[in-house]
Amino acid sequence: MARRRPCELLLALALASAATAVLVAAGAQAQETCSGAVPAPPRRGARVSVASFGGVGDGRTLNTGAFARAVARIDRLRAPGGAELYVPPGMWLTGPFNLTSRMTLFLARGAVIRATQDTPSWPLIQPLPSYGRGRELPGGRYISLIHGSGLQDVVITGENGTIDGQGSVWWDMWKKRTLLYTRPHLLELMSSSDIIVSNVVFQDSPFWNIHPVYCSNVVIRNVTVLAPHDSPNTDGIDPDSSSNVCIEDCYISTGDDAVAIKSGWDEYGIAYGHPSSDITVRRITGSSPFAGFAVGSETSGGVENVLAEHLNFFGSGFGIHIKTNTGRGGFIRNITVSDVTLDNVRYGLRITGDVGDHPDDRYNRSAFPVVDALTIKNVQGQNIREAGLIKGITDSAFSRICLSNVKLSGGAPVRPWRCEAVTGGAIDVQPSPCTELTSTSGTSFCTNSL
Ligand SMILES: *[C@@H]1O[C@H](CO)[C@@H](O)[C@H](O)[C@H]1NC(C)=O
Ligand SMILES: *[C@@H]1O[C@H](CO)[C@@H](O)[C@H](O)[C@H]1NC(C)=O
Ligand SMILES: *[C@@H]1O[C@H](CO)[C@@H](O)[C@H](O)[C@H]1NC(C)=O
Numbered sequence: 001m002a003r004r005r006p007c008e009l010l011l012a013l014a015l016a017s018a019a020t021a022v023l024v025a026a027g028a029q030a031q032e033t034c035s036g037a038v039p040a041p042p043r044r045g046a047r048v049s050v051a052s053f054g055g056v057g058d059g060r061t062l063n064t065g066a067f068a069r070a071v072a073r074i075d076r077l078r079a080p081g082g083a084e085l086y087v088p089p090g091m092w093l094t095g096p097f098n099l100t101s102r103m104t105l106f107l108a109r110g111a112v113i114r115a116t117q118d119t120p121s122w123p124l125i126q127p128l129p130s131y132g133r134g135r136e137l138p139g140g141r142y143i144s145l146i147h148g149s150g151l152q153d154v155v156i157t158g159e160n161g162t163i164d165g166q167g168s169v170w171w172d173m174w175k176k177r178t179l180l181y182t183r184p185h186l187l188e189l190m191s192s193s194d195i196i197v198s199n200v201v202f203q204d205s206p207f208w209n210i211h212p213v214y215c216s217n218v219v220i221r222n223v224t225v226l227a228p229h230d231s232p233n234t235d236g237i238d239p240d241s242s243s244n245v246c247i248e249d250c251y252i253s254t255g256d257d258a259v260a261i262k263s264g265w266d267e268y269g270i271a272y273g274h275p276s277s278d279i280t281v282r283r284i285t286g287s288s289p290f291a292g293f294a295v296g297s298e299t300s301g302g303v304e305n306v307l308a309e310h311l312n313f314f315g316s317g318f319g320i321h322i323k324t325n326t327g328r329g330g331f332i333r334n335i336t337v338s339d340v341t342l343d344n345v346r347y348g349l350r351i352t353g354d355v356g357d358h359p360d361d362r363y364n365r366s367a368f369p370v371v372d373a374l375t376i377k378n379v380q381g382q383n384i385r386e387a388g389l390i391k392g393i394t395d396s397a398f399s400r401i402c403l404s405n406v407k408l409s410g411g412a413p414v415r416p417w418r419c420e421a422v423t424g425g426a427i428d429v430q431p432s433p434c435t436e437l438t439s440t441s442g443t444s445f446c447t448n449s450l
């Protein structure tokens with residue numbers, strides 16, 4: 001008889017829900033997160049709205065002064081636990097403004113912080129010492145729309161509100177070569193620590209979107225970064241000479257690399273000597289005409305101890321691109337990229353030593369970068385045109401490059417691997433790996449690193 005008595009049914013339900021609870025717990029355990037990478041911010045002791053400082057969210061009124069006054073109030077208040085700057089629903093047109101320590105910038109649902117297109121009104125700031133000049137042009141650079149320097153405990157979050165750079169005027173100036181200085185980022189935090197950026201949309205940045213430089217303890221999670229594929233240099237998230245950075249659960253579709261880890265440029269970056277280290281990137285989905293996940297090309301301070309996992313890129317130029325150049329010096333070492341799915345990507349993987357320009361012709365011709373101990377594993381790609389290129393520098397061969405369980409297929413046969421000046425190992429790689437990775441001593445590193 002199939003019908004159960006009520007007590008049996010209850011028991012069955014209890015067992016089923018216990019089993020579900022176990023499954024949920026196991027699932028929760030398996031899902032690693034950035035939680036704990038940054039101390040939890042204290043409960044803010046005060047809250048101010050930009051609307052209380054003369055701000056008008058009508059899309060026409062310029063709110064630069066209102067944002068500056070609101071931040072200045074937070075700075076003076078010294079509220080226990082800091083304070084929140086609330087941005088209500090509305091279109092808040094503004095020029096660049098600075099943040100302060102112990103504050104949360106909170107964008108309500110339907111709140112848009114929109115950058116003015118009056119480009120001549122943007123203040124200039126000094127070039128970064130690790131770049132020696134603006135990234136695009138000599139001299140200073142336009143300050144980012146939202147900026148902070150020397151800060152501690154800053155949170156930028158909300159209910160999926162938007163930070164809109166209205167970058168098209170800047171992209172046009174770039175195309176017409178009428179820029180006077182390097183374009184501004186949407187968000188740049190310099191020499192700051194304990195930073196959380198979450199639950200916001202970054203859109204149409206004039207230049208790189210999110211740029212933490214000389215920072216430590218940074219979490220960027222659950223953000224959306226959008227810019228047209230033909231918008232120049234609109235990188236998604238670029239940690240630069242920063243340590244203990246955790247980036248997860250982001251959707252990024254822009255005109256340049258989705259995530260690129262950097263550390264300064266040629267002789268300036270070498271002299272400044274500030275690496276990017278201890279960086280986790282996970283569960284990133286998106287699309288870019290350039291790379292999904294990149295290291296470089298500016299790596300003169302060194303990049304090490306990076307784990308990038310559970311990446312999913314489609315309609316892109318490169319799945320993974322690790323790039324440097326002669327004159328750049330520095331190092332790229334102990335990088336693991338794993339569990340990657342690629343669809344409709346031109347090149348699955350590129351690791352190259354001849355990428356990117358130089359700040360000037362004073363770069364050191366014998367400053368060769370060291371590229372060592374890179375593990376790329378569990379990569380599944382379909383509609384891939386070319387497996388990849390691994391091209392070291394003759395005077396500084398790339399070493400211990402390990403490919404494991406990398407399977408790339410295409411509509412047409414995938415063009416084979418091309419390798420030069422590289423040693424390492426390859427286990428279970430399709431199409432079959434280049435001889436440089438099968439005939440050298442690198443296989444033991446490969447086996448040990450898995
Ligand atoms: C904003 O911060 C930058 C960098 O610290 C500084 O140069 C600039 O003067 C500040 N702007 C304002 C309006 O305080
Ligand atoms: C991610 O952001 C969205 C939109 O702000 C929010 O609804 C959701 O709860 C966030 N998820 C997490 C895990 O914070
Ligand atoms: C947040 O906004 C972006 C861009 O409009 C959208 O794609 C995303 O689905 C939104 N997320 C949530 C949780 O509402």
Ligand SMILES: *[C@@H]1O[C@H](CO)[C@@H](O)[C@H](O)[C@H]1NC(C)=O
Nearest residue numbers: 278279304305306307334336
């Ligand atoms: C390599 O980097 C990982 C982080 O991805 C770190 O846990 C590990 O300790 C590093 N190994 C060495 C030898 O530094």
Ligand SMILES: *[C@@H]1O[C@H](CO)[C@@H](O)[C@H](O)[C@H]1NC(C)=O
Nearest residue numbers: 267329363364365366367368
């Ligand atoms: C150029 O780089 C090489 C290799 O790092 C170094 O030995 C040399 O001192 C550098 N030269 C200058 C002028 O910095």
